Amino acid sequence: MRWNELSEENCSMARAVSVIGDRWTLLILRDCFLRVRRFEDFQERLGITRPILASRLKKLVDEFVLVKVPYQKRPLRYEYRLTQKGLDLYPIVMAIVHWGDVYMADKKGRPLLHTHDLCGKDFDPVMVCSECGEPLVPRQTHVHPGPAATSSRHLPLGMDSPGARRIVKEKAAS
Amino acid sequence: MRWNELSEENCSMARAVSVIGDRWTLLILRDCFLRVRRFEDFQERLGITRPILASRLKKLVDEFVLVKVPYQKRPLRYEYRLTQKGLDLYPIVMAIVHWGDVYMADKKGRPLLHTHDLCGKDFDPVMVCSECGEPLVPRQTHVHPGPAATSSRHLPLGMDSPGARRIVKEKAAS
DNA sequence: CGCAGCAGGTTCAGTAATCAAACTGTCGAG
DNA sequence: CTCGACAGTTTGATTACTGAACCTGCTGCG
Numbered sequence: 001m002r003w004n005e006l007s008e009e010n011c012s013m014a015r016a017v018s019v020i021g022d023r024w025t026l027l028i029l030r031d032c033f034l035r036v037r038r039f040e041d042f043q044e045r046l047g048i049t050r051p052i053l054a055s056r057l058k059k060l061v062d063e064f065v066l067v068k069v070p071y072q073k074r075p076l077r078y079e080y081r082l083t084q085k086g087l088d089l090y091p092i093v094m095a096i097v098h099w100g101d102v103y104m105a106d107k108k109g110r111p112l113l114h115t116h117d118l119c120g121k122d123f124d125p126v127m128v129c130s131e132c133g134e135p136l137v138p139r140q141t142h143v144h145p146g147p148a149a150t151s152s153r154h155l156p157l158g159m160d161s162p163g164a165r166r167i168v169k170e171k172a173a174s
Numbered sequence: 175m176r177w178n179e180l181s182e183e184n185c186s187m188a189r190a191v192s193v194i195g196d197r198w199t200l201l202i203l204r205d206c207f208l209r210v211r212r213f214e215d216f217q218e219r220l221g222i223t224r225p226i227l228a229s230r231l232k233k234l235v236d237e238f239v240l241v242k243v244p245y246q247k248r249p250l251r252y253e254y255r256l257t258q259k260g261l262d263l264y265p266i267v268m269a270i271v272h273w274g275d276v277y278m279a280d281k282k283g284r285p286l287l288h289t290h291d292l293c294g295k296d297f298d299p300v301m302v303c304s305e306c307g308e309p310l311v312p313r314q315t316h317v318h319p320g321p322a323a324t325s326s327r328h329l330p331l332g333m334d335s336p337g338a339r340r341i342v343k344e345k346a347a348s
Numbered sequence: 349c350g351c352a353g354c355a356g357g358t359t360c361a362g363t364a365a366t367c368a369a370a371c372t373g374t375c376g377a378g
Numbered sequence: 379c380t381c382g383a384c385a386g387t388t389t390g391a392t393t394a395c396t397g398a399a400c401c402t403g404c405t406g407c408g
Contacts, residue, residue, distance in 0.1 A: 003197065010285050012274030013204045013267070019278070020270070023195035030187045033312055039385050049367055054386060075375045077384065082312075085277050090312045091269040091301040093187070096194070099266060100186030103259050104193070109321035111184050117314045119306035127265040130300045132293035133307075138207055138256075138264045140291045147283030213356050223396055228357060249404040251355060351407090358401070367392070377381085 010150050019063050020089065024048055025056050030093055032066070032086065037079035065089070094125040184324050193237050194263065198222055199230050204267055206240070206260065211253035239263070268299040 007018040020026060027046055036042055043053055057080055060066040065086040068078040082089075094114075101110045101124075116123045127136050183189065194200060201220055210216055217227055231254055234240040239260040242252040256263075268288075275284045275298075290297045301310050 006197065007278075011204075012278060012285060013271045014201060014274075015278035016270045016274030017197050017200050021195075021197035021200050023191050026191050026195050027188060030185075034317065040383080043385095049369095050386070051388085052366065075373090075384075087312055088273060088276065090310065091299070092266065092273060094301060094310065095265040095269045096190045097187045099262060100188075100190030102262065104186060104189035106322060111186060111320055111322045111324070112317050113320040114315055114317050116303045116305060116308070116310070117316065118308050119303060121303075121305040123306075123310075123315075124304040125265070125301045125310060126304045127268060127299045128302050129290045129293060129295075130298040131290060131295040132297075134290070134292050136264065136268065136290070136297075136299060138261055141288055141297075142291065143208065143286050143288050146285055146287040148280060148285045150285070214354090217356095223398095224357070225359085225397095226395065249355075249402095349408100353405085353407105355404095356402090359399085361396105361398100363394100363396075365392105365394070367390100369389085371388070372386085374384090376383090378379100 010148065019059070019065065020092070022056070024052055025060065026093075026096065028053070028056055028060070029065075029086070029089055030097070032080070032082050033090065033093055037081060039080075042080075060086070091125070091127070095127070098125050184322065193233070193239065194266070196230070198226055199234065200267075200270065202227070202230055202234070203239075203260070203263055204271070206254070206256050207264065207267055211255060213254075216254075234260070265299070265301070269301070272299050 003018065006014050006021075009015065020029065024046070027048075028042060031042055031045055036045060039053065039057070042048065042057075043050060046053070048056075057066065061068055061080070063085075064083055066080045067083055069081050070076060071079045097112075097114075105111075113122045114124075115121065128134060129136055194203065198220070201222075202216060205216055205219055210219060213227065213231070216222065216231075217224060220227070222230075231240065235242060235254070237259075238257055240254045241257055243255050244250055245253045271286075271288075279285075287296045288298075289295065302308060303310055
């Protein structure tokens with residue numbers, strides 16, 4: 001499968017990954033949330049090569065995750081700012097940072113702490129259920145087909161997934 | 175910067191991205207949470223080439239995100255299961271799926287709905303502050319150096335970041 | 349026994365993406 | 379008129395990914 005074919009898959013994750021599923025893109029987005037906005041600043045902070053940075057920024061602009069806003073004329077220069085679509089990536093970025101803090105930090109602790117202005121405390125992000133507010137645990141959730149469910153691929157062991165075929169076979173054999 | 179150098183960066187996000195920051199890896203992990211466990215099943219569902227799948231699974235095992243568990247002897251065969259470290263990627267996966275649902279779904283709606291067994295309802299994941307329980311909004315948070323803060327890179331406009339140098343210059347000029 | 353089939357990979361040649369470094373173009377300051 | 383800042387683009391060499399085929403270890407069938 002080619003990368004651009006990913007965006008046509010009937011799977012929200014595949015479509016999201018076709019936009020943000022790239023190491024450089026994720027690091028660029030982290031910097032966006034740290035209020036980095038200019039080409040040279042991204043380049044110096046990330047150590048990314050200039051052609052790659054240009055291509056990733058272009059893609060994010062094409063996808064409406066970032067907008068180019070002029071911050072001066074003569075010479076006309078633009079900075080990159082998060083749109084609402086981009087700002088809504090915050091949970092993804094925070095979830096990744098938090099996982100890195102827990103599992104990839106060295107002995108000295110975390111390089112960066114996050115403070116919540118509302119309560120004034122340093123926080124960790126916690127993912128909860130929108131309906132009951134309880135923290136989400138993978139074992140306490142399951143999935144079922146939604147309105148746009150068509151393909152059997154990317155459904156969890158749907159009736160014609162390989163796993164299900166195997167299970168059906170195994171049951172038939174017993 | 176090379177990919178493997180990423181893991182040495184003093185930044186939790188960079189280190190996490192060195193493990194999971196790859197389109198295929200993210201899709202493999204999604205399937206893990208859908209209880210896909212075998213090489214052939216991953217291969218068929220994802221349409222990934224076999225060498226890449228083998229290399230990604232190996233990397234995830236090396237990083238203790240997955241473990242190989244034998245499910246039969248003669249012939250000895252293994253399946254891939256999430257470790258606790260892998261299970262803790264759930265918020266990342268859910269956040270990506272949710273963003274995809276909101277911004278990348280087609281008119282028909284979502285391909286997949288998630289049900290929370292505790293409350294019995296279909297839910298969206300919401301990221302809240304561990305201290306006060308309020309939903310996290312990027313504008314209501316800020317960062318400051320933690321115990322392991324060393325390099326100025328990857329700090330938000332630290333005193334010797336390019337952005338800060340520019341701001342200092344601009345203030346001095348006024 | 350001989351051979352097909354399955355699960356889980358590996359090997360190989362060709363194509364695509366990424367790298368470092370240099371180059372372009374516009375402008376303001378000295 | 380030269381210098382430096384900014385925001386990229388171009389170039390040639392290196393690295394990663396792709397698709398197809400191949401390999402291994404075992405089982406079940408005739």
